[in-house]
Amino acid sequence: METTNQTGSVSEFVLLGLSAHPKLEKTFFVLILLMYLVILLGNGVLILVTLLDSHLHTPMYFFLGNLSFLDICYTTSSVPLILDSFLTPRKTISFSACAVQMFLSFAMGATECVLLSMMAFDRYVAICNPLRYPVVMSKAAYMPMAVISWAAGSAASMVQTSLAMRLPFCGDNVINHFTCEILAVLKLACADISINVISMVVANMIFLAIPVLFIFVSYVFILATILRIPSAEGRKKAFSTCSAHLTVVIVFYGTILFMYGKPKSKDPLGADKQDLADKLISLFYGVVTPMLNPIIYSLRNKDVKAAVRNLVVFQKHVTQ
Numbered sequence: 655m656e657t658t659n660q661t662g663s664v665s666e667f668v669l670l671g672l673s674a675h676p677k678l679e680k681t682f683f684v685l686i687l688l689m690y691l692v693i694l695l696g697n698g699v700l701i702l703v704t705l706l707d708s709h710l711h712t713p714m715y716f717f718l719g720n721l722s723f724l725d726i727c728y729t730t731s732s733v734p735l736i737l738d739s740f741l742t743p744r745k746t747i748s749f750s751a752c753a754v755q756m757f758l759s760f761a762m763g764a765t766e767c768v769l770l771s772m773m774a775f776d777r778y779v780a781i782c783n784p785l786r787y788p789v790v791m792s793k794a795a796y797m798p799m800a801v802i803s804w805a806a807g808s809a810a811s812m813v814q815t816s817l818a819m820r821l822p823f824c825g826d827n828v829i830n831h832f833t834c835e836i837l838a839v840l841k842l843a844c845a846d847i848s849i850n851v852i853s854m855v856v857a858n859m860i861f862l863a864i865p866v867l868f869i870f871v872s873y874v875f876i877l878a879t880i881l882r883i884p885s886a887e888g889r890k891k892a893f894s895t896c897s898a899h900l901t902v903v904i905v906f907y908g909t910i911l912f913m914y915g916k917p918k919s920k921d922p923l924g925a926d927k928q929d930l931a932d933k934l935i936s937l938f939y940g941v942v943t944p945m946l947n948p949i950i951y952s953l954r955n956k957d958v959k960a961a962v963r964n965l966v967v968f969q970k971h972v973t974q
Contacts, residue, residue, distance in 0.1 A: 664823035669745040670830045683740040690733045696948030697722035703961040713796040717773045725944035728762035736832045752834040757815040764861045765807030771865035772799045774872040777896040782879045909939040
């Protein structure tokens with residue numbers, strides 16, 4: 655009861671980041687800054703070409719544009735904070751700013767999980783039921799699908815953030831992370847967090863387990879349909895339409911599963927090394943993955959490459 659009476663004594667949090675490794679901070683500042691600029695440029699170009707090129711006004715590229723916009727929002731909610739932490743001796747963030755940052759990062763992550771499953775359904779219909787594709791994936795269908803993805807992610811984040819920020823924080827205010835990562839924040843609460851843990855488990859089932867299962871089943875049917883195509887050229891063409899999405903899914907979920915699924919070290923020295931590894935993996939998940947998405951879609955998609963070339967030619971013509 656004594657701890658709960660001190661609720662509200664914490665007005666700000668200290669972000670530990672890489673404070674214990676000052677030499678790494680300068681190196682990672684340059685790397686993260688360069689990757690963030692690539693994210694803005696790559697995803698910005700993808701959004702631009704999907705809007706300007708009439709050949710890309712299809713459900714697949716509509717979802718791709720949403721994914722690119724989401725990646726920009728996701729990284730912008732955390733990367734500036736990370737960059738600032740590399741330069742500021744005392745890395746602090748106010749209670750309210752921490753709540754906003756936590757909400758945005760969780761919302762974008764949850765939305766991407768749902769959006770990737772929507773994109774898998776789009777590829778399933780395109781390959782397994784091509785004749786019905788214009789009807790099933792009409793504008794009246796894919797627009798609400800995107801809205802549902804964003805709404806579901808935002809609603810889940812609102813619940814998780816509200817539950818976390820209502821907890822009393824009356825002792826240690828040092829977050830062992832670059833940002834207000836929800837699991838790192840929950841460790842600082844001086845109250846029972848069983849409700850938070852249960853809600854996180856439910857959220858993980860809804861936004862991780864179910865989308866992964868849905869994507870897996872979709873690709874089982876897609877693979878079965880592709881293998882029934884008689885010509886090798888036909889099989890190659892069919893697989894190329896979904897290879898970029900499949901690559902993004904593997905990178906996105908592979909990083910999450912590696913980050914949260916590996917065993918924890920019980921040795922104190924090993925735990926310190928693991929904390930550093932966890933932070934670096936979170937950087938990969940939060941920065942490298944959004945940077946790879948436009949690269950993957952640009953390299954593995956002829957339509958996108960053609961649209962980018964047309965945009966470059968048009969830009970050169972305008973500047974001349």
